[in-house]
Amino acid sequence: MDQFLSQIFAVIHQIPQGKVTTYGDVARFAGFPGYARHVGKALGNLPKGSKLPWFRVINSKGQLSLVGESFERQKSALEIEGIEVSEKGKVKLRIYKWQP
Numbered sequence: 001m002d003q004f005l006s007q008i009f010a011v012i013h014q015i016p017q018g019k020v021t022t023y024g025d026v027a028r029f030a031g032f033p034g035y036a037r038h039v040g041k042a043l044g045n046l047p048k049g050s051k052l053p054w055f056r057v058i059n060s061k062g063q064l065s066l067v068g069e070s071f072e073r074q075k076s077a078l079e080i081e082g083i084e085v086s087e088k089g090k091v092k093l094r095i096y097k098w099q100p
Contacts, residue, residue: 007031008039015056018081019098020091022060029100040065056081056098064089 007030015021021029023036032038043054055077059065064074064085075085083096 004030004032004035004038005042008042009052012043012052012054012057014100015053015098017053018083018096020056020058020078020083020093020096021098022093023057023065024060026057036060058091062091062093064091 008026011026011029023039024033026039027033027035039057043057046052046054055074064071066074071089075089078085078091083091085091
């Protein structure tokens, strides 16, 4: 599992400011296709104050998957980077999706 975490964190670290990618793409780029849920779980366990740009990872529908205060924190972080996020948490993947 340590190999998995180091690989997905390396991918997430590469997502440029102003871009997003999906949990599934992070898993695929890290060499673990089909492990999207595990990516989400790993990000949910990040220590508070982590410098990893976790907020740039969204679901395959182009939406934020978080709720409540976490939803607002992610939405705000993306908007600070110039990414448009609808009130319901939708991001236009055709505009903002990162293609390494």
